[in-house]
Amino acid sequence: MTISEVAKKYNLSADTIRYYERIGLIPRVNRSASGIRDFTENDCGWVEFIKCMRGAGLPIEALIDYVALFQQGDMTVEARKSILVEQRDVLAERMKEMQNTLERLNQKIEHYEEGIHAAEKRLQKRED
Structure with missing residues (x-):
């Protein structure tokens, strides 16, 4: 898929997707011979x-840490889980x-309404 197709599918701008890739939120996307991003199902x-x-x-920042740990492999499973648990707790409190x-x-x-x-x-x- 091209970046414009992905942007449309997920209702994001192409600039946002490029930004996410640039800062490491999305692992590097393969490119075609002409340099156009070619998104896979995994991407x-x-x-x-x-x-x-x-x-x-x-x-x-938490998501960058998570993705970086994910890319390091299975030895980071506990650290990744810890990030997700911490963020879940923060989200539950906000909710x-x-x-x-x-x-x-x-x-x-x-x-x-009573007033x-x-x-x-x-x-x-x-009136009566």
Whole structure:
């Protein structure tokens, strides 16, 4: 696949994919004889993984470390797992905070809705 096809498939810009490759988030992609990137299924798997992790808010630095360790082979399995566990814990905490914020927003919205309902009732009484 070309970079434009991959960009379209994963709803990313070609510049973002080039950046991810340049900083080591995506392992080097093979190129055709004319120098055009030729993404394999494996390369696309990396793009999808990085997009998912970034979408969840994982920092680029943690992902760079993870990919670098992955490229070193099986001797880094525990270190890679440690990165993922740490990031999962950070994400779980953020999700808790977001859930609390959502609940607070719902309470505020309910408060406004109650006020609007009360105002409508007062208007109805005036019309009667």
